[in-house]
Amino acid sequence: MGREGQLLDLLVPLERGNGSRVPLHTQLERALRDAIRAGRLRPGAALPSTRALARELGVSRGVVFEAYGQLVAEGYLVARQGAATRVAGGAAPAPAAGRPTRGLRAGPHDLRPGRPDLAAFPRREWLRSWRTALRRAPDPALGYPDPRGAVELRDTLSTYLGRARAVAPDPQRTIVTTGATQGIALLCRVLRDRGHETLAVEDPGFHLHRLTVARAGLTPVGVPVDEDGLDVAALAESGARAVLVTPAHQMPTGVVLSPERRADLLAWAAEVDGLVLEDDYDGEYRFDREPIGALQGVDPERVAYVGSASKALANGLRLGWVVVPEALARAMAWERVAADGGGPLLEQLALADLVERGELDRHLRRTRRLYRRRHAALSAALAEHLPDAVVPGVAAGLHVLATLPGHDERRVLEEAARLGVTVEGLGTMRAGPAPPDAVAGLVLGYAHLTEQALARAVAALGEAVRRARA
């Protein structure tokens, strides 16, 4: 038997007759390919002649010929005139498929920020809107999309954002994105193309946005935040001509950009011929008064508005939007073409339908009531279990910063993890290494937790703080 026999041992038996729908040559081809991939047939190994293998397998020579031909075409085998067909030199075995990893597993007390209550997500209404979208979409709508997003959604969003967030409405400058992050990434690339090299960011500020800015080709430059929001005087000294800010509810401190600072910021943008990127990530939620309208509405040529459905509905929808100055609208559409050719249409049409039917408003009313209660529960729990904690900012959004003057943040986080509390430290949000006198802080997401769960989580956190001090 020799060579052929060894090879045959490697092969899975071929299924014959009408029972198998897979042609014999394909079965042989797969068996050989798998053997090469698994390393059972080594690079350089000679294969039997088509005649010999056909005889061994009891198939026609054409079957083997076809299988070899296919694998030669794919590069697994090398055929040379008058010599044996061999396994190609470069045909390396594939690595064993590992088990897929899961995301970071949270402890029993999950206080990570940025999560709405996903149990409140209006599944039935979303299904209804989605089904409507699929039913109504004509065939061409399933083709390559407008890179700016479905015109139906851009129209609807313009009206909605104008009404709910005082955004200056214009569907022509509205671009639907795969979440707020993409909006920021695209804006950064447009700025980079126009000669910007840095982008000022709030310090502390949302850490993943710094990654996004850097990967889009701009150097993020931290500018301090105080109780009135971004320090615009420090911004002016930074040398940057564009800035990413969270005016309605600063992430993570929770402060609101003061009226004076808003005016100063727009004056700065005009002076440096720059751009303000307004990240309105949770602007729908304010519990003590009406939300502050978007800065973009005041000066739409100097401010690009960035928002998403992540907090208002669900992060997993991956639906966001930007409203940009007219001068940037075309460049943004092209950046989107280059980045991914535009987003999926049916989801966009579904969101348009959901908003048109008033379901987003209804959902926001419901969740505002829910989150207001949870915010109160969190505040009460903090007062009870972390009496030293200082909470800056206003009652808004889906998180609260609790600073812990005189505590060691790293130790608190360690003890918290030990007690099953998953929580983000203020340190993560700093643009640079924490200064020696930096105050410890915890960024507490609460919207996804019931009042009972919040009470338990904060009690555990209080215990962690006590242990960290001991």
Added chain:
Amino acid sequence: MGREGQLLDLLVPLERGNGSRVPLHTQLERALRDAIRAGRLRPGAALPSTRALARELGVSRGVVFEAYGQLVAEGYLVARQGAATRVAGGAAPAPAAGRPTRGLRAGPHDLRPGRPDLAAFPRREWLRSWRTALRRAPDPALGYPDPRGAVELRDTLSTYLGRARAVAPDPQRTIVTTGATQGIALLCRVLRDRGHETLAVEDPGFHLHRLTVARAGLTPVGVPVDEDGLDVAALAESGARAVLVTPAHQMPTGVVLSPERRADLLAWAAEVDGLVLEDDYDGEYRFDREPIGALQGVDPERVAYVGSASKALANGLRLGWVVVPEALARAMAWERVAADGGGPLLEQLALADLVERGELDRHLRRTRRLYRRRHAALSAALAEHLPDAVVPGVAAGLHVLATLPGHDERRVLEEAARLGVTVEGLGTMRAGPAPPDAVAGLVLGYAHLTEQALARAVAALGEAVRRARA
């Protein structure tokens, strides 16, 4: 009346009583905001005192106070101690919302490439899979996604691609993307980060990919294509250490990378310690024989496989995938985080369900039969109406290149447009300006047209060619 009277003329009447659900102060706020935006209240204009306006409107002073306060907070108004409240200097009027533009409108004969038959899209099955996905997804699945995509889809895709395209399967290196374009963009950024400055691309090749490559920070360098596919000797001289190729069915020439060239390409990649980006954009469709398996399967550490559902199902789904060398998997996931935080989950779960239920295979079998007939109809029509046309490449994919030796491409395209034929010229696909002896060519997409429509379109095209020659 004076100032107040003029202002009042500008304001819409306030709706009072139980009929209106909008509080009076909000109505006033909106009216003022709209007036400022529309330019009816100019920057710097002084507003009446709260007392005076309250009297004029017949509302309590608190209503006006609240409205002014809100607009000061938003930056539309500026309040100074002891002076009149004024319209802020920077509060520019918003431009009138233009009518949304639509995409390029095709003529009656639309021969543009890249479109599957969207009428064949399995809507009912897609709805069923989507509904299943929504029903099964637990609440946390609606939160921030794994940036690599749903593990269920990565598992399913690995199996499917291994079986259908001979891709070396590994869910850990499989990343779901918003279409093939995003896969290429992310890969380019990873390469850029590792010191690459150029990326070799096929010439002619898909023009939008050159945009994607350039916007991702690499300079695309054209490498010629002949009847055996990419010229690997020319690639070696290009200085690039990475290349974007379409081995199974070259875009746009339709040729297949020959077995020798496949081996040469892998040898080159090993020698320069480089990467091959395999764009398998229509690899499922081959009409004359079994499709050639993916190059990636031969050397998974040197080849990144890029694919999508755009041709197999619908472009508008915006679902694609990459399978990358192990050394790049982590970097790719981070690039995805930075680019847009990951894609929407429900669509991914729906696709996984569709594939698991065998519906993708069924759809592919159906459309293969359909497209084979259409390909034959196109070939027959070309033989009849464009007898001079030369068609390189194999019977595969969703388009055909028809070269027209001795013709002037620009004139043919002009005449075609005049006769209502929307068609892409080979010139668009060239990496640089066409050489003087460049052959004229038309890239003909046919999969979305019935046999009758194809016959009509090609007849019109034949007429255009005759007129162009006259």
